[in-house]
Every structure is written in structure tokens, then in C-alpha cells.
Amino acid sequence: SQQGEEDPQALSIQEGENATMNCSYKTSINNLQWYRQNSGRGLVHLILIRSNEREKHSGRLRVTLDTSKKSSSLLITASRAADTASYFCATDASGGYQKVTFGTGTKLQVIP
């Protein structure tokens, strides 16, 4: 079963708008990461947020983490057509090995 679930499953916005994706997970985590996947390609790491952090920025990306609600959000500001991709959250559970589990992904379409 998937540890993380992204919401929405699909999102379509106009270029220049902001895109927000959410991720919920089930068990306590050490870290949460967001990845991007262009169609049929490998996943590319975007940003990592640790369990003791609440917010992190990287360029046009802003990630928040609420461990009490077991949720995270990824905000892409001023979206571009090139941001069209699927976005996945990935968590590694507390304790033990780094068994990283991915969510089901949000498919983002940015319309020029």
C-alpha cells in the first residue's frame, strides 16, 4: 500500500498561476521529499524537508510540513508550461532502514 497520497490527482492551471499539491501520509517520518517526473522519464529530486522543519523554500517552490496532521504541501509559484509533470511526495519512515515510499502523484498541466 502507498504511504503517501497526493491530492489532487490532477491539476490544470494557466501559466503564471500558482499550483498547490498536497500529500498525506500514515506513519511517523524522518523526512519528506518531493520529486518531479516528466512523462515516461525518471524522477528528479526537488526538495527535502526534515520532520523538525515546518517550511522550506527553493526558488519558486515552497514546501510545508505539518507532522501533527501528517501532511505536506508543495506550492509552485508563477507556474510555467515547463512545470507540466507529475509530482510525487516520498517519505522515509522513522526507525530502521531508509525504505522510501512514494505517493500516487499529482499530474500537473500548465497551459500556456
Added chain:
Amino acid sequence: DSGVTQTPKHLITATGQRVTLRCSPRSGDLSVYWYQQSLDQGLQFLIQYYNGEERAKGNILERFSAQQFPDLHSELNLSSLELGDSALYFCASTPTTGVGGNTIYFGEGSWLTVV
């Protein structure tokens, strides 16, 4: 370029056959992960190896097996293939196996089509 190399990139084979997918991790990375991604599905974790030893197991079928060799490359063996095994198989690597929140570097995947 992530530094993770997977071969072959595309593979078409018949049901009942066996295939081997190969992965070379990034230079210096000791951990290798295998994931399966079916059409419009999320990534299903299959198995992880660290420095030659199996470290974590996910939803890997008994018909599938993997190993990591002394030179750290890994192979995923898929046997008695079924139509439902058609998917994109990813290999990924990290430097260690600890819980330090390593970035996971993905290869470009091997497309397997079973006909």
C-alpha cells in the same frame, strides 16, 4: 543526468519469458532500490540492497528476484512474465542506507512490454 544507468531502455518480450534488467548506481553509492511503475500508477517499491545485502523488501512478487554484485551494480530478474508485468522499472541509488534523508537518484527506467 542522475548518474544512475539502466539497461535496456526498452524491452518487448512474450508471456512466460524471463528478463534481466541491469542497473549501475551513481559512483560511490552503496544503496540500490528497485521500483515498478505501471501506467498511471504511483511507484511501487520492490526491493533495496545495500553493499550487496538485501535491506528492505516491498511488494516484490516471488517470480521476481534481485541481487547486488560486489561492484555494486544490481540486476532485477523477472520470470514467468505476465501481461500485468508490463511497466516502467526504475532503479535508484543513494550513498548510504541510513535515515539521514538522502536524495534518491533515479535512472531513466527500463520499459518492459509483455505481449
